[in-house]
Amino acid sequence: MQFRRYKDILATRAENGEVLGFHARNLEVAELSEKVWQALENEITLQKDSEIRAELEVWHKENSPDTTDIASSQEISTLLLNVAQICNLKCTYCAAVDFDGKNESAGTYGSKITKIDTHKAEQQISYFLSNLKDSKSFEIEFCGGEPLLYPRVIESLCRYAQLMVSGRDIDLHFAINTNGTLITRESAEMLARYRFHVTVSIDGDPEVNDLTRPVKAKNGYGSTELTVRGLEQLRAVRNQLGTLAVNCVFGAHNTRVERAFDYLESLHLDFDRYNFNFSNNDRSETAFEISNRYLEELKKTAAKLYARDGLSGLVKIKQFRRPLTRLESQTRQHNYCGAGKSLIQSDTRADLYVCNWFMNDETEKIGHLTDLSKPHLEHYGSTLIELNHCQTCWARHLCGGGCMAVHKSFSGNRHEKDPNFCHRTRQIAALAIWYYKRSLHETH
Numbered sequence: 001m002q003f004r005r006y007k008d009i010l011a012t013r014a015e016n017g018e019v020l021g022f023h024a025r026n027l028e029v030a031e032l033s034e035k036v037w038q039a040l041e042n043e044i045t046l047q048k049d050s051e052i053r054a055e056l057e058v059w060h061k062e063n064s065p066d067t068t069d070i071a072s073s074q075e076i077s078t079l080l081l082n083v084a085q086i087c088n089l090k091c092t093y094c095a096a097v098d099f100d101g102k103n104e105s106a107g108t109y110g111s112k113i114t115k116i117d118t119h120k121a122e123q124q125i126s127y128f129l130s131n132l133k134d135s136k137s138f139e140i141e142f143c144g145g146e147p148l149l150y151p152r153v154i155e156s157l158c159r160y161a162q163l164m165v166s167g168r169d170i171d172l173h174f175a176i177n178t179n180g181t182l183i184t185r186e187s188a189e190m191l192a193r194y195r196f197h198v199t200v201s202i203d204g205d206p207e208v209n210d211l212t213r214p215v216k217a218k219n220g221y222g223s224t225e226l227t228v229r230g231l232e233q234l235r236a237v238r239n240q241l242g243t244l245a246v247n248c249v250f251g252a253h254n255t256r257v258e259r260a261f262d263y264l265e266s267l268h269l270d271f272d273r274y275n276f277n278f279s280n281n282d283r284s285e286t287a288f289e290i291s292n293r294y295l296e297e298l299k300k301t302a303a304k305l306y307a308r309d310g311l312s313g314l315v316k317i318k319q320f321r322r323p324l325t326r327l328e329s330q331t332r333q334h335n336y337c338g339a340g341k342s343l344i345q346s347d348t349r350a351d352l353y354v355c356n357w358f359m360n361d362e363t364e365k366i367g368h369l370t371d372l373s374k375p376h377l378e379h380y381g382s383t384l385i386e387l388n389h390c391q392t393c394w395a396r397h398l399c400g401g402g403c404m405a406v407h408k409s410f411s412g413n414r415h416e417k418d419p420n421f422c423h424r425t426r427q428i429a430a431l432a433i434w435y436y437k438r439s440l441h442e443t444h
Ligand code: SF4
Pocket: 087, 088, 089, 090, 091, 093, 094, 095, 096, 106, 107, 144, 145, 146, 179, 201, 213
């Protein structure tokens, strides 16, 4: 796909020669003529065609204010609790490792305290719930390491949170990120009882997944069989769960997205979401090439899903979901995620961070228990578009400034962008624009 730009208007041309325009601020999509495309070739050609220039200028000016006029609200409505800073797997790419980077410490984030303190977690739940003002909904997300090492702790915290909201007009949700290997009938029923949104991590078929996700105790033994057994337990309670998603990690170790998708579909679990994530720990000279290989695979998989299920299939892929929902609702994304604004993360020591992936860096700590550092929080008061200096990017309101953890792992600074991330994001956003426009033609 080719891109040309006039101020906040992006023109994209597909291989078949069709040209679409996209307005970066009001998120409108429109068909453009070949003449406009030619005029946009450079400043000289545009100067020659004053009529086209004037039309583009009118469209550019049509708009509501840009992101700098938006105040970011700071009210914590998602609490991530790290139940277990220990894991039964040792995935080859695990980022939750000690500073030594050895994956024997996978899931620990370098902490010696492996289990959450239930009493402290209850204090946090109570504190953040009682501080809700505008939001009528609150989510508690359990993560790790592997959180299902301690299912009873999870259940007791769910029970506690339910008691805390009883009689109040608060919609309480529970979510869990698990490797799925420890799901038993009992824990599946517990997840169903609390209508959990469940995300299971698996990278694809056994040939791939067993290599990347081995069991810690059985050196070299793959975890696929155990995860699939766990998914079978979820099948029995599938209708009682909130949503069921899969989390796949791609990167230098594996870029075969389509193959993973085919395998996951063959399990017939009717997943609600596919999180096809790209691991950003590759600093080699081939990082761009690998990122592009992943992107091509993601595009092929998107084409397959769209051909089968249209837009409702495509939104199942996390990477397409954000731009598509923004295009449909014509509402702008100001923050890639809620870090430091609506979301807070507690580790097993009850130390607070804005993001899961900052937990092995003491300098990122923003508080303890229920005591949040004001200056740290104030830092996150602006939108991520501003903090990450994305004001001139055409995709800013479909992206929201990008992932700070990805940026940090590339540059060492959470606000200094990873160019590979930006390249992938813009390519996906442009493709989403095309699919979106196509779907309008097909439904009308
Ligand atoms: S399941 Fe998650 S925490 Fe455990 S080793 Fe794999 S990536 Fe790390």
